[in-house]
Amino acid sequence: MPHFLDLHTTPASDLRAIIDNARAMKEARNGHPKGRPDAAQPLKDYVVALIFEKPSTRTRISFDVGVRQMGGTTLVLSGSDMQLGHGETIADTARVLSRYVDLIMIRTFEEATLLEMAEHASVPVINGLTNRTHPCQIMADVMTFEEHRGPIKGRKVVWSGDGNNVFASFAHAARQFDFDLVFTGPQPLDPEPALAGLYRTERDPDKAVEGADLVVTDTWVSMHDPQSARERRHNQLRGYQVNDALMARAKPDALFMHCLPAHRDDEATSSVMDGPHSVIFDEAENRLHAQKAIMQYCLQG
């Protein structure tokens, strides 16, 4: 049974099949009340542990509701309430959890925690965000783009802002789904060197967004960034705000995405977030559908 740890470590054909399944499951629900079980119950008799070492609204709720719709049950756990990493090794927690649950989703700080969990668990492990990546988010983002605009292959995606964990998963997605990714942001906040070759850099945001099919940004201060860096980051990133003037330079039908939570009028103005290009709430909804398909992939291939 496969883990779902990152987009570059999951075969591209599997990623495509997951998105196709997510769309089919979304269509099959046909606007039913959220608590109504799906006609198919692929997680019947399965129990899923959802472990959070960082705050979460979308990931927590979309996984929990998704498991219920597919007939399974959940345990939503806070890392700090467990022995995870302080009372015992991550490996021992992984071995023990594998005796109780059928699937583990973890949101953590260090990628090493995720990898140790996956190495020692005998059940699949899903990455619900680390300091380095956020693959579930970008599966929802690709699904959302394609719902609105058709295949993402060959399209131009522009990331404006911090070269962070969400960008990293976009970079992996660019290779796997074959789209053109441009990073525009200040040099001190460049993406990590390991991502070189997966994207292009254009320091001038106005030039970067020319011809863009999709403009994306994220918070300027991530959960793992020290609060002491806040003012410096704001000063570095102010020129990369996504506002109406920047969106006007993209293609007329360009989409705008943000994984949320957003700091309105910092990284993106409310006029963009609530404007005609924005698909941020479809993006949030699609976390549910994409993750249901990811869980089914992990448990049933």
Ligand code: CP
């Ligand atoms: N986008 C996202 O992962 O949101 P949460 O932090 O609320 O889960």
Ligand code: NVA
């Ligand atoms: N880059 C953000 C994403 C939150 C979903 C963070 O890591 O805090």
